[in-house]
Amino acid sequence: MLDHIGFPVSDFEASKAFYKKALSPLGIKVLLEIGPEQTGAGSHCGFGKEFPEFWIGTGKPLEGCLHVAFTVFTREDVHAFYDAVLAAGGKDNGAPGLRPHYHPNYYGAFVLDPDGHNIEAVCHKPE
Numbered sequence: 001m002l003d004h005i006g007f008p009v010s011d012f013e014a015s016k017a018f019y020k021k022a023l024s025p026l027g028i029k030v031l032l033e034i035g036p037e038q039t040g041a042g043s044h045c046g047f048g049k050e051f052p053e054f055w056i057g058t059g060k061p062l063e064g065c066l067h068v069a070f071t072v073f074t075r076e077d078v079h080a081f082y083d084a085v086l087a088a089g090g091k092d093n094g095a096p097g098l099r100p101h102y103h104p105n106y107y108g109a110f111v112l113d114p115d116g117h118n119i120e121a122v123c124h125k126p127e
Contacts (some may be wrong), residue, residue: 002047003053004052004053004054005053005054005055005068006016006044006046006054006055006056006057007055007056007057007058007062007066007117008042008057008058008059008060008061009056009057009058009061009114009115010114010115011114011119012042012043012045012057012058012062014114015056015114016030016045016056017088017092017112017117018088018089018113018114019045019047019054019056019113020086021084021085021087021088022084022085022090022111022113022119023047023054023070023081023084023106024084025077025080025081025083025084026070026072026077026080026081026100026121027049028047028048028049028054028070029047029048029049030046030047030083031046031047031050031051031052032046032052033042033045033046033090034046041058041059042057042058042059043057044056044058045057054068054070056064061115062115062117065116065117065118066117066118067118067119068117068118068119068120069071069099069108069115069120069121069122070119070120070121070122071122071123071124072121072122072123073123073125074088075096075107075126075127077121077122077123078096078107078108078109078121078122078123079109081109081121082095082096082121083107083110085111085119086108086111090111090112090113090114090119091111092110092111092112093110093111093112093118094107094108094109094110094111094120095109096109097109102115103124104126105123105124105125105126105127106118106122106124107122107123107124108120108121108122108123110120121126
């Protein structure tokens with residue numbers, strides 16, 4: 001349904017370093033960086049596996065909490081994401097586990113990024 005999502009962060013370099021570490025276990029990496037010379041304004045960094053789907057950039061940070069969930073294919077991927085985020089300085093917002101109130105096989109982990117956004121990895125497959 002969505003092609004990509006992007007949002008401004010309060011500290012571009014710190015958030016870029018955070019997401020590089022946090023998304024690495026999922027096979028997601030920086031695929032494209034665009035600077036002010038291309039945009040006429042700020043810098044942007046696009047993460048993905050094949051093409052940039054998740055973007056962060058400079059600009060006025062969002063007020064409130066954004067929620068982004070990354071689909072993963074195994075419950076082990078959920079744990080790898082969670083561990084990588086905590087090692088990168090993220091904060092726990094819900095340890096890996098089943099969330100049966102969503103559906104019986106919903107297995108996710110929730111963390112907070114440097115700006116306090118709720119970032120999740122979720123597996124919908126049974127064990």
